Amino acid sequence: MLQGKNILIGVTAGIASYKINLLVRSLVQHNAHVKCIMTPSAKDFISPLTLATLSQNPVAVEFWNSKNGEWENHVKLAEWADLFVIAPLTLNTLSKMSHGGCDNLLLATYFSAKCPVVVCPAMDLDMYAHPVTKQNLALLEKHDVKVIPAEEGFLASGLEGKGRMAEPSTIFDYIATHFYCTKQLEGQKILITAGPTYEAIDPVRFIGNHSSGKMGYSLAKSALNQGAEVVLISGPSQQILDHEKLTIVKVKTALEMLAAVQEHFASVDLGIFAAAVSDYRPAETKAQKIKKSQEKMELHLIKNPDILAWAGKNKTVNQLLCGFALETQNGEKHAREKLTRKNLDFIVMNTLEDEGAGFGHDTNKVLLLDKNNNSKKVELSNKNKIANEIISYIYSNQ
Ligand code: CTP
Numbered sequence: 001m002l003q004g005k006n007i008l009i010g011v012t013a014g015i016a017s018y019k020i021n022l023l024v025r026s027l028v029q030h031n032a033h034v035k036c037i038m039t040p041s042a043k044d045f046i047s048p049l050t051l052a053t054l055s056q057n058p059v060a061v062e063f064w065n066s067k068n069g070e071w072e073n074h075v076k077l078a079e080w081a082d083l084f085v086i087a088p089l090t091l092n093t094l095s096k097m098s099h100g101g102c103d104n105l106l107l108a109t110y111f112s113a114k115c116p117v118v119v120c121p122a123m124d125l126d127m128y129a130h131p132v133t134k135q136n137l138a139l140l141e142k143h144d145v146k147v148i149p150a151e152e153g154f155l156a157s158g159l160e161g162k163g164r165m166a167e168p169s170t171i172f173d174y175i176a177t178h179f180y181c182t183k184q185l186e187g188q189k190i191l192i193t194a195g196p197t198y199e200a201i202d203p204v205r206f207i208g209n210h211s212s213g214k215m216g217y218s219l220a221k222s223a224l225n226q227g228a229e230v231v232l233i234s235g236p237s238q239q240i241l242d243h244e245k246l247t248i249v250k251v252k253t254a255l256e257m258l259a260a261v262q263e264h265f266a267s268v269d270l271g272i273f274a275a276a277v278s279d280y281r282p283a284e285t286k287a288q289k290i291k292k293s294q295e296k297m298e299l300h301l302i303k304n305p306d307i308l309a310w311a312g313k314n315k316t317v318n319q320l321l322c323g324f325a326l327e328t329q330n331g332e333k334h335a336r337e338k339l340t341r342k343n344l345d346f347i348v349m350n351t352l353e354d355e356g357a358g359f360g361h362d363t364n365k366v367l368l369l370d371k372n373n374n375s376k377k378v379e380l381s382n383k384n385k386i387a388n389e390i391i392s393y394i395y396s397n398q
Contacts, residue, residue, distance in 0.1 A: 002032035005179050008081035008115075009034060010106045011051070013041035014088035015156040016122040016165035021046065023087070023168040024054045027175065037061070037077065037106045039093065063105055074105055078112035083178060086110070087148075088122035088165045091133060097145075098136040116178070118146045120171055125161030146242060148174055170240060173384070177221055177243060185228035185395070191268040192220050193261065193275035193307065195235035197254045201299065202286040210359040211276035213237025215324075218387035219272055220246065226391065231268065233260045235275055254278055254304035261307050270320040270394065273308040274348075276359070280304060312343030320398055322346035322390070326359075335369055346370050346394055356380050368393045 007027055011017050020036075027034050034055040038048060040062070048059040060072045078084070086093070086106070095101065097119075102108050110117065119140060127133060128150055137147050148166045155163050194216020198206040217239040220232045229245045236252060249260045254277045265271060280301035290297075308323045315321050323344045325335040328351065335349035349367040350357050357365040357380065365380040368390065374397060378389045 002027060002030040002176065002179055005032045006080050006082045007032050007034050007175065008077060008084045008109070009036045009051075009055075010084060010086035010109070011036060011038045011042045011046070012086065012088060012090045012093040012106065013039055013045055014090050014122045014165065015045060016088040017042055017045040019165065019168050020087060021050055021054055023085075023171055024051060026168065026172050028054065028056060030176075032175075033057075035060070035077065035080070037109055039104050039106050060105055063108070072105055074108040075112045078109045078114065081113065081115045083175065084110065084113050084115055084117045085120070085171065085175065086117065087120035087171055089119040091121075091123050091127050094119070094121060094133065094136050094140070098139040116144070116146065118148060118171075118174065118178075120148045120165050121150050121163075122165030123150070123163050124155055124157050125159055125163040128161075128163040146174075148240060148242075151238060166240065173221065174240075174242070177225060177241075183227040185223060185226040185391075188223075188228040188270065189231070189268045190223045190228050191231045191233065191261065191264055191271045192216050192223070193233045193235075193257060193271075193273045193277075194220070194239070195237035196276050197235045197257055197278045197304075198252050199254065199278045199281035199304070200252075200285045201282050202288065202290045204289050207278055207281065207301075208236075209276050209278065211235070211237075212359065213239045214362065214383050215364060215387070216272075216274035217241050218383040219274060219390060221384065222387040222391050231264045233257055233264070233275070235277075254281060254307065258305050258307045258310065261311060265311055265314065265319075268319065270322070271311050271315070272322045272390070272394075273311065274324050275307075276326070277307055278304060306342070308344070309342045315343070320345045320394060322348065322394055325349045327351050332367060332369070332375070335367070339369060339371060344371065345398070348390055354380070366390070370397050372397075 035057045036051040036055050036059045038061050052059045151164045152162050153164045195213030196209045196211040198208045200206050220230045223230050224243045231247045233249045251257045283300040283302045321344045325338050327334045331349050331351045335347050339347040347369050354365045356363040364386045366378050368376045
């Protein structure tokens with residue numbers, strides 16, 4: 001997939017740079033050609049020797065190569081790259097990139113680059129939230145630099161919040177999606193629902209579930225990689241996806257998800273409903289935070305609309321529809337019933353009985369069923385592979 005691609009990795013002086021070793025190793029394992037540039041201060045965080053060994057190429061740091069006295073030609077490095085990924089991106093380098101500062105080789109290479117550039121900011125939560133940081137990131141985006149946003153979690157400072165560099169696997173997926181595009185689904189438009197829904201009880205509490213959104217986002221990635229246009233309707237999720245043929249509609253509640261599906265469904269060829277929609281919502285959302293005044297509290301819930309069933313009722317003969325079924329017992333029987341009841345063409349059954357399958361995991365194990373009683377088992381694999389299997393099953397059994 002990445003065979004022969006030239007990927008330039010720029011490393012700046014952030015603690016997260018230790019994770020770059022994993023990214024470089026994965027890229028090389030997938031047969032990409034990798035070269036690394038570091039800022040001089042990044043050497044305080046990881047050794048150029050490690051990156052040189054993993055990338056199988058010398059690491060460039062200074063304008064002059066002190067060993068052979070030769071000039072490190074930043075223009076040549078920039079020309080060599082099919083993609084330039086700067087990770088981690090510190091606030092200092094961000095500021096220079098957005099305002100023309102050019103006091104090291106990495107920056108000179110950035111300003112010479114004609115290839116697409118991707119940055120992965122990493123900083124403490126207050127620095128990341130600072131308006132100047134936001135402005136500078138927006139400036140980079142204005143100049144067509146792709147930003148893979150920082151993630152929530154524990155930070156090197158001991159604080160917790162948004163600022164961690166995106167995980168190496170997320171950066172890898174972005175790079176893979178950037179390069180791997182077959183044309184098999186060119187001309188197809190696919191709607192995918194993903195993630196949980198959050199149903200507000202009051203301004204601070206909600207009813208939700210453990211869905212991570214990974215399965216739906218993997219499906220979107222797979223469809224995009226094969227040339228399809230995708231409308232991804234996503235409940236709250238940490239997943240990130242960016243592609244020129246992708247429209248993301250972010251929603252919180254089942255009602256919002258239904259409205260988004262109703263807006264887009266008529267224009268698509270296929271709908272894949274992977275979202276874990278909350279079946280019920282509070283009958284009333286309190287405007288103010290509920291105080292813990294009484295010993296007992298009752299919450300009155302009402303049923304949410306079944307979004308997939310709406311699509312089943314409204315689909316035309318030219319549209320295909322695929323649902324998901326998460327079962328805990330008699331999986332195949334219940335899934336087949338759902339397939340008929342909701343007027344589906346396909347259903348993907350996963351069960352919480354299987355280790356590593358279902359919510360939250362990077363892996364899944366599924367049984368694919370169609371309306372003509374065909375079925376196919378897909379053994380435990382990562383969700384990207386499962387997504388490819390689902391899409392190829394749909395298009396070969398339509
Ligand atoms: N789904 C939906 N809207 C809902 C509930 C579910 O679109 N309000 C979709 C899911 O995205 C999934 C499929 O329906 O594709 C299966 O959902 P599930 O909750 O397992 O099925 P139900 O028909 O609700 O049956 P049950 O909860 O009784 O198992």
